[in-house]
Amino acid sequence: MIAALRQAGGLVRDSVWPPACLACGHAIARPGLCAACAANWAAGRIERGCRRCGRPLAVGATTPCGGCATESFWNVRGLACVGRYDGVLRDLLLRLKFSASGDVAAWCGAALVEVIARRPWVGEIELIVPVPMHPLRRWQRAGNHAEQLAVEVSRRLERPLRRALRRTRMVPSQTRQASRTARLREVRDSFGPRRRPGVAGRCVCIVDNVVVSGATVHEVSRALRQAGARRIYAAVVGRR
Numbered sequence: 001m002i003a004a005l006r007q008a009g010g011l012v013r014d015s016v017w018p019p020a021c022l023a024c025g026h027a028i029a030r031p032g033l034c035a036a037c038a039a040n041w042a043a044g045r046i047e048r049g050c051r052r053c054g055r056p057l058a059v060g061a062t063t064p065c066g067g068c069a070t071e072s073f074w075n076v077r078g079l080a081c082v083g084r085y086d087g088v089l090r091d092l093l094l095r096l097k098f099s100a101s102g103d104v105a106a107w108c109g110a111a112l113v114e115v116i117a118r119r120p121w122v123g124e125i126e127l128i129v130p131v132p133m134h135p136l137r138r139w140q141r142a143g144n145h146a147e148q149l150a151v152e153v154s155r156r157l158e159r160p161l162r163r164a165l166r167r168t169r170m171v172p173s174q175t176r177q178a179s180r181t182a183r184l185r186e187v188r189d190s191f192g193p194r195r196r197p198g199v200a201g202r203c204v205c206i207v208d209n210v211v212v213s214g215a216t217v218h219e220v221s222r223a224l225r226q227a228g229a230r231r232i233y234a235a236v237v238g239r240r
């Protein structure tokens with residue numbers, strides 16, 4: 001209830017006129033980003049990323065890249081991401097995380113769909129699956145940012161949203177720099193299928209806000225595989 005009221009407050013704030021830049025709050029003529037923030041957003045975009053882990057690729061580099069070639073736990077066939085988790089992109093994701101801004105979700109969701117649409121696997125996707133949030137975390141936060149993004153992606157790509165998974169236990173969000181192995185141990189078995197996941201035999205795309213170590217995407221895809229998903233991709237806004 002409190003979260004719903006906070007979210008409603010966010011929606012009212014979002015629709016003020018004249019429009020304000022989503023990142024810095026300066027008054028602008030058209031909804032979106034001001035010129036300075038738009039330039040920062042564009043500079044952070046990953047135009048050519050590794051198809052396996054999403055890291056930016058140097059000119060002439062092959063994919064899977066050197067960064068993930070030895071990482072054993074990329075349990076998805078491909079990962080799409082918008083840009084580096086830095087600058088305006090990071091500001092927007094933090095705003096989405098803590099204020100559940102519908103305008104920010106729409107902006108980031110549109111950018112994510114633009115990136116997914118350029119992937120050769122876009123036509124294979126049948127269902128959009130958000131990374132689930134633990135009920136206790138949901139109670140602490142203004143909204144569920146991964147689900148807000150997934151709703152936008154589902155609407156724009158015209159593929160159904162499927163809340164297939166649940167959190168089986170609460171895991172600290174990755175704010176400190178843990179090693180990939182330590183993080184993988186931390187998130188191990190923290191996701192499980194809901195009673196009727198509805199993904200058996202289907203091709204699904206996981207949606208989340210950011211990838212840091214890749215451990216969450218790996219665990220989510222493991223749970224989806226247990227639920228019978230046939231093929232799994234992932235799409236995130238930021239890549240740290």
Ligand SMILES: [Zn+2]
Pocket residue numbers: 021022023024025026033034035036037038
């Ligand atoms: Zn701005």
Ligand SMILES: [Zn+2]
Pocket residue numbers: 050051052053054055064065066067068069
């Ligand atoms: Zn890679």
